[in-house]
Amino acid sequence: MNRYAVIAGKLPREIVLLRGLPCIWGRCTFCDYILDNTTDLNEIRRVASRELAKVTGRYSRLEIINSGSVQELPIDVRNAVRELLHDKGIREFICESYWAYQRSFAETLAFFGVPTRLKIGIETFDDHLRNDVLGKNIHFESPAEVARLTDTICLLVGFRGQTRDLVRRDMDTLLTQFRFGCVNLFTPNSRSEGLLDADIQAWFREAYAWLAEHPTIEVLWENTDFGVGG
Numbered sequence: 001m002n003r004y005a006v007i008a009g010k011l012p013r014e015i016v017l018l019r020g021l022p023c024i025w026g027r028c029t030f031c032d033y034i035l036d037n038t039t040d041l042n043e044i045r046r047v048a049s050r051e052l053a054k055v056t057g058r059y060s061r062l063e064i065i066n067s068g069s070v071q072e073l074p075i076d077v078r079n080a081v082r083e084l085l086h087d088k089g090i091r092e093f094i095c096e097s098y099w100a101y102q103r104s105f106a107e108t109l110a111f112f113g114v115p116t117r118l119k120i121g122i123e124t125f126d127d128h129l130r131n132d133v134l135g136k137n138i139h140f141e142s143p144a145e146v147a148r149l150t151d152t153i154c155l156l157v158g159f160r161g162q163t164r165d166l167v168r169r170d171m172d173t174l175l176t177q178f179r180f181g182c183v184n185l186f187t188p189n190s191r192s193e194g195l196l197d198a199d200i201q202a203w204f205r206e207a208y209a210w211l212a213e214h215p216t217i218e219v220l221w222e223n224t225d226f227g228v229g230g
């Protein structure tokens with residue numbers, strides 16, 4: 001599996017996929033990336049040391065993902081990341097976090113010592129779809145509550161139950177209330193049989209093709225578009 005890539009286009013950066021401890025939630029119905037989680041600390045450290053060594057700092061921007069939340073990287077690996085950020089002159093760091101860690105977001109952001117963005121996988125602002133269909137267990141009163149915690153979210157498009165109107169509403173919320181976003185076209189996998197809605201995906205590809213020109217909203221037409229994973 002490729003774990004290091006360079007994204008040269010929008011928001012140019014290096015991206016590294018590490019292995020982490022098991023996701024604290026682990027029950028989202030569409031998620032198969034947790035199959036990369038492990039309790040083998042030596043393996044986590046081996047992967048981190050091999051992949052972090054590839055980072056050059058060429059764009060002064062680095063994203064690190066670990067098929068879960070950054071808090072699920074052992075502390076010595078997080079320390080190694082922090083050192084790397086300083087050694088390579090990284091001026092923007094991006095990582096992911098699940099909603100349940102929100103009480104420690106401020107601490108996590110301060111930990112790395114450089115401007116850091118936490119990506120949160122909200123997937124949709126529709127409560128029923130998010131919690132009953134996708135099993136996210138993420139509850140909030142309004143998008144504004146999410147926007148107070150982060151300026152960067154991920155949305156998921158093309159799964160059972162979504163309508164064009166609901167997708168439009170999610171996209172409007174993303175575009176008006178958040179600065180950065182990553183829209184993932186749902187990729188079927190072994191853990192999500194029957195979840196794909198190919199019609200919604202086909203419509204979205206056409207209706208939102210213009211996002212290719214948007215400076216801060218990225219669309220992953222395939223979940224390996226960043227060049228890592230698969």
Ligand code: SF4
Binds near residue numbers: 028
């Ligand atoms: S919180 Fe994220 S990593 Fe954990 S199961 Fe859900 S989508 Fe997967």
